[in-house]
Amino acid sequence: MTVYNLYIFDRNGICLHYSEWNRKKQAGISKEEEFKLMYGMLFSIRSFVSKMSPLDMKDGFVSFQTSRYKLHYYETPTGIKVVMNTDLGVPNCRDVLHQIYSTVYVECIVKNPLCELGGTLQSELFSSRLDSFIRALPFFSVRAA
Amino acid sequence: MSRQSNRTTDNKKMNSELFTLTYGALVTQLCKDYENGEEVNKQLDKMGYNIGVRLIEDFLARSSVGRCHDFRETADVIAKVAFKMYLGITPSVTNWSPAGDEFSLILESNPLVDFVELPDNHNTLIYSNLLCGALRGALEMVQMAVDVRFAQDTLRGDNVTEIRMKFIKRIEENLPADFAQHIRIGS
Amino acid sequence: MAIFSVYVVNKAGGLIYQYDNYVPRTEVEKTFSFPLDIVLKIHDEKVLVSFGQRDGIRVGHAVLSINGVDVNGKYTAEGKEIVEYLKDPANYPVSIRFGRARLTSNEKLMLASMFHSLFAIGSQLSPEVGSSGIEMLETDVFKLHCFQTLTGIKFIILADPRQTGVDALLRKIYEIYSDFALKNPFYSLEMPIRCELFDQNLKSALEVAEKAGTFGTGS
Numbered sequence: 001m002t003v004y005n006l007y008i009f010d011r012n013g014i015c016l017h018y019s020e021w022n023r024k025k026q027a028g029i030s031k032e033e034e035f036k037l038m039y040g041m042l043f044s045i046r047s048f049v050s051k052m053s054p055l056d057m058k059d060g061f062v063s064f065q066t067s068r069y070k071l072h073y074y075e076t077p078t079g080i081k082v083v084m085n086t087d088l089g090v091p092n093c094r095d096v097l098h099q100i101y102s103t104v105y106v107e108c109i110v111k112n113p114l115c116e117l118g119g120t121l122q123s124e125l126f127s128s129r130l131d132s133f134i135r136a137l138p139f140f141s142v143r144a145a
Numbered sequence: 146m147s148r149q150s151n152r153t154t155d156n157k158k159m160n161s162e163l164f165t166l167t168y169g170a171l172v173t174q175l176c177k178d179y180e181n182g183e184e185v186n187k188q189l190d191k192m193g194y195n196i197g198v199r200l201i202e203d204f205l206a207r208s209s210v211g212r213c214h215d216f217r218e219t220a221d222v223i224a225k226v227a228f229k230m231y232l233g234i235t236p237s238v239t240n241w242s243p244a245g246d247e248f249s250l251i252l253e254s255n256p257l258v259d260f261v262e263l264p265d266n267h268n269t270l271i272y273s274n275l276l277c278g279a280l281r282g283a284l285e286m287v288q289m290a291v292d293v294r295f296a297q298d299t300l301r302g303d304n305v306t307e308i309r310m311k312f313i314k315r316i317e318e319n320l321p322a323d324f325a326q327h328i329r330i331g332s
Numbered sequence: 333m334a335i336f337s338v339y340v341v342n343k344a345g346g347l348i349y350q351y352d353n354y355v356p357r358t359e360v361e362k363t364f365s366f367p368l369d370i371v372l373k374i375h376d377e378k379v380l381v382s383f384g385q386r387d388g389i390r391v392g393h394a395v396l397s398i399n400g401v402d403v404n405g406k407y408t409a410e411g412k413e414i415v416e417y418l419k420d421p422a423n424y425p426v427s428i429r430f431g432r433a434r435l436t437s438n439e440k441l442m443l444a445s446m447f448h449s450l451f452a453i454g455s456q457l458s459p460e461v462g463s464s465g466i467e468m469l470e471t472d473v474f475k476l477h478c479f480q481t482l483t484g485i486k487f488i489i490l491a492d493p494r495q496t497g498v499d500a501l502l503r504k505i506y507e508i509y510s511d512f513a514l515k516n517p518f519y520s521l522e523m524p525i526r527c528e529l530f531d532q533n534l535k536s537a538l539e540v541a542e543k544a545g546t547f548g549t550g551s
Contacts, residue, residue: 004459011286011318023459034457041453043320048446049471051439052490054336054355056390056432058211059472066454068463076205077212078286079318085459092470102206110202117198214385245369245384289383315371315382 001139004069004085006130008105008121011079013039016109016121019130021140042073042081063092076101090139104129161233165259172272182269189271193278201283204230212287216312217241219289220248223280223310232256236308249296252306263300271295276308288316334492334545335538336474338505339440342522343484345448347441349525353538359396359431360388366424372415377405378433379414394433399426444488451478451486477502485509501541508533 005020015035027034042061049061063072065088072084074097082097082105108126109115115123134140175185204210208226213219220238229235233256240249257273271277277293284291290313297303340349364370370384372395379395396402398417401409408414417423435443451465469476475493479502480486487502487509512530513519519527 013320020459025458025461025463027457037453038457040320041450041457044446045450045469048443048450049469050392051435052443052476053471053474054432054490055473056358056392057471057473062470062472064454064466064469066458066463066465066467068460069458071454076202077288078201078205079288080202087460101202106202106206110199113199214383214391216384217386243369244367246371312371312383315373317373 001089001141002087003090003134003137003140004087006085006100006134007035007038007081007083008100009035009039009042009081009083010118012118013043014118014120015039016080016119017126017130019127019134021134038083039081042083059094062094072097074098074101080105086139093139096137100130100133104133161256162259165256165261168257168275169261172270176267176270182267186269186271186274189274190278190281193275193280194282195278196275197279197282197284198286200231200279201286204283216245216248219284220250220310224250227283240309246312248310250308250310252308255299255306258300261300268301271298272300273298273306280308280310285316288318290314290316334495335498335501335542336490336492338534338538339444339447339486339488339490340505340509340525341444341448341486341488344522345445346522347444348523349530350437350440350444351531351534353535355434357431358388358390359429360393361397361427361429362387362389363425363427366421368418372418374406374415376439379403379406380433381430389430392432393430395428396431396433397429400429447476447478447488448486451480479503479506481506495542495545497541497545501537504537504541505534508537 002022004023005018007015008017010016013036015038018031018035027037029037045061045064050057060075061073063070065071068088069085070088070090072086072090072093074082074094080101082100084093084097084100104126108123108129109117109121112123112125115121115126121127172185172189175188176182179185179188204227208230210222210226213222224236224238228250234252234254236250236252238248239251241247255273257276261272263270263272273295277295280293281291292311292313294309295307296309297305297307299306335353336355337353338349338351339347342348370389371382372379373382374380381389381391381393383391385391395414398408398414403409403414404411406414408417418426447466454466455463465478465480467478469478470493473493474490475495475498477489477491477498478486479488479499487505489498489502489505491498508530509525512527512533513525514521516527516529519525
């Protein structure tokens, strides 16, 4: 079981952070284009899901999976979107994504007045805390190449 | 290994008098810098706004409150959860407008103004205007445009401190324009 | 009743078949006095609740009828603009029915085409080699399952998240398609499927799957 990569977006679609651990395939486009495509896809999925749903939803879109990976999604009321790609063995982990928001993002970024919001996060503390957090997850293991 | 600190109780308690003194020093310095009461109010509002847009994330991280779907819910959360969490007081929610889009928060006590007396030549100053900016900034981040002002202030001789909040509109989240070229999907 | 609907999408992303097996209706009718404390907005030619959820009326619900008469998009049955009508105190008290808006056929066509694109993007953004497109999409109230054949046709089922056996059902629908659509000489490929036998067999397959798959959800 493993975590491939993770994106964090703000409500304007700006990618605040991206990390990868075990990614085997790149998208074939520049990172900037990839972030835009990912955000556009998620925004469209949310719109799609709200129209298609036969019942009233509370949390909305939670995850999707393909034959090779699973994308987990969590969004805060402020529009911060945490997106994590894992392999198929990982069950829904909304609470893990919420923890990334509350213990890493809020602690390192929001509470640091020198960290500007609305752009790529430059904080070393944030990157290293996030990295340790992910590596400590029970479903994270570095696969042999 | 992430440190799991106990988030329900703040183990770094700060002396509230230090907080009151800090805020007071801030306001008096602004008065010296700007001289005009209206200008100081504007600055306090701006500062409050900048605090509000960050504080909301801490609030969401610490409380398990989800999105509010109704202004009454918003009012309750602000009075019973947010004010309690950050200022240690629980204002009461009253004076609802018939359309349900305006209400008042009545504060029995205000930690910002302990020991404060407004001198006569500062009668346009809204001493606690930081609170208005903070509420406005925080709600804007959860897609609500609101107008917040002080209707009554014990510092100006009223019996209670009353903050009036008015709902203006919902801010819709839109896909930024340059995404259209990256995905050929209708909304 | 845990299988909500079935969609079949052709290679180009066009919707060629759609069947709603069970669409739960949550509607609320209430009488209101002036002023209305629910915030409304116009979206896609419908009047929706933007804010002010209570008593079963949820954000996202549409205005379905006024004083017992069904509305026509954003206009009342008499042709007046709903938003203007509700701003006039003379029209109160008024009885309004709110609920989830039914999808029109045009909307379903558009959503099918949207999913067709999302399916492909899911594959493009894969961090692993050899990924398919989106095969399963989950929300807190429904799960969307998608099976894409090697020929590019997609069979899509929306079901309750606890419904089991959906993958087998998708394969069964593929079989039904290859029998009653493809083997029908009067059916043109990639075009909308209008074959009685296809309908009938699909409905029976859904019944069988529902009976086998649900476990005591009060049905």
